Amino acid sequence: MAPPERRRRTTQRDIARRAGVSQATVSLVISGGAAGSQIAEPTRRAVLAAAEELGYAANVAARSLKGGRNRLLGLYTFESVFPTDQRDFYYPFLLGVEEETARQGYDLLLFCSGGGPSGAPDSGRSIYADGANRLKIADGCVLLGRNVRRAELSALAREDFPFVFVGRREVDGARLSYVAADYVAATAALVAELVRLGHRRILYLRALEDSEPTWDREQGYRRGLAEAGLPLDETLVRRLADPAELTAGQLAEWTAGLGVTALLVEPTEGNRLTAALAAMTGTGRIRFPEDCSLALLGDPPSWTPESRNWTRFSLPRARMAGEAVRLLVELLDQDTPEPLRLTVPCAFVPGDSIGPVPAGGRRRAP
Amino acid sequence: MAPPERRRRTTQRDIARRAGVSQATVSLVISGGAAGSQIAEPTRRAVLAAAEELGYAANVAARSLKGGRNRLLGLYTFESVFPTDQRDFYYPFLLGVEEETARQGYDLLLFCSGGGPSGAPDSGRSIYADGANRLKIADGCVLLGRNVRRAELSALAREDFPFVFVGRREVDGARLSYVAADYVAATAALVAELVRLGHRRILYLRALEDSEPTWDREQGYRRGLAEAGLPLDETLVRRLADPAELTAGQLAEWTAGLGVTALLVEPTEGNRLTAALAAMTGTGRIRFPEDCSLALLGDPPSWTPESRNWTRFSLPRARMAGEAVRLLVELLDQDTPEPLRLTVPCAFVPGDSIGPVPAGGRRRAP
């Protein structure tokens, strides 16, 4: 039994019947740019009139089916897009992506069906959800996320699906497209600034795991020292497994024992690092920058208004995201797709947590 | 001359060839829910394996052309999604939509291709962009926005495309689905609260134009008065063409001339209203609630931390958005689509701008 004849939309055939022409003619009149000029003026007007009367609106699905493209750009994040505690982290990216996508005349597809209810950490989120690569429903995709699934990323790279990562990411056996922040230069600049203030013993507190951003920061640290003509002391590169390790006592050890006068700290994902810092300064035992200078190698997470204005550099998140979209569209327009890459500078935020070296070398030899 | 053989996406036919079956079989295996069970297990596995190898992903356009579903929900806003000055207004909606969409196992399609670069006010944004209804690329759509284009909305309603509006919207000749905030009850409650504090002459400052939210607030105002047994004085309902009209002098006129002791003010879209209020209180000539009580009938726009904590009610934006998605999915699962509606309560925010009636009728007869 046929369904109760749902109201059908006006199609070109309806117009054709009404105007006494063929569907092809209708198509030519309505959307035939160059080829449309071969239609005689009276016919053209008749068609347009009929279209008007019937309230015609082209069917996008059919259009993009024919064209092979559907003017959709995807945005896939390896973590949930809107985790309650990290909104501020993702929001600028989203903003930048949305804006540039709009400017390019595309619509934006947010892949959120992956994990269960958002909030669960890394809850089974996957590109290859039910065996198929869902991303492909878009023409191309912008990727984003700190906890990248390497296996998936390289699988994706092997398929020839156009995508751009926001942030530098490398996988074996393939060249990816990405928009990277210049962590190297930004870190080196912070080192230079500290050196200018007289610091010579600068401790670099890096993340435990290796990842591109961490590599870049470490490289920037080395470069900064080299450019200042300072020797690299490997004992001043420390890995921080747990922000809780960062205590007043620990800091005193570094300053007194190692002669450290400044710290470069890599922000962690949660807000536990800033909490640890707040705990140190809250008790009044440690004051930045009076007792020791401290700068963050990036944006502090969960930024709250009342939080301290740390000296740091800041990722141009919205801009990175926008550039990623631009690159993606460029990738789509290329006929021989080859990876595109772009590096954008970070912004230096002066803040108030660095200053001159504390007088007298401080407690070094008590 | 044929184009240089642009890389084509894998289709069901490719899979069919690879697995030695027909395209129909592939379709049945991949997306045939009930009818898919009639495929023998070995065949099914062969098809799935081939699909896996070739990295198949269904073509959304083709699917929705055929009338099938593609597990995409759209979000269309009549204004740009991320206008720089109204982020905080839209963000909670976006959040709610995203979260519930994810929970329902759909992906989210953000329609942003409409206007030019976002930021331009109402920049030619339209559902029917180039003669086509782009929304239909999704299975259904959530609509949002203050400045609704009525003509488009009723055109959309005439087509049988499933959509839910966030906010009560009515058009002639069709019943829409929506999730509304209970402005009536919220406004009436504010009136009741003011009455409890002793106020008898409450001025209602409404928007110039008519719109559903304004109607509802006005109705709530009347109901609140009626329930308190107070007479309705039509001269106490004022239309505010321009927030700049709200000056200390004007207010003095109302209090002294009309005996008004409390104001109910409808927030405007920009932040000009709050600016006008800030100007009034900034000079120190007027103090709320000492000189006059004041409550906002909704959230102040462009909420900034240092802004005054006005007594008001607040829209449960994220929740409204989430419910809209829920309703939409329900709508999709129905086989005889009939409009669904839902009303959710607003939250009362006590704030600090209302208080008892100023002693002695104040300057009424000097």
Added chain:
DNA sequence: GGCACTTGCTAATACGTATTAGGGAGTGCT
């Protein structure tokens, strides 16, 4: 009149998927 050329239109087809009618092979029963 025959030929080349232009103008204005149409028939046919492709895009990728979902769906339906139906076919071939096998099995069980009389």
Added chain:
DNA sequence: AGCACTCCCTAATACGTATTAGCAAGTGCC
């Protein structure tokens, strides 16, 4: 053997548009 029936699969078609090849009529030229 003949029939009924089940199981798996395929051929065919529709969805609405864009595009191309080509047809028919008209025009100009020799």
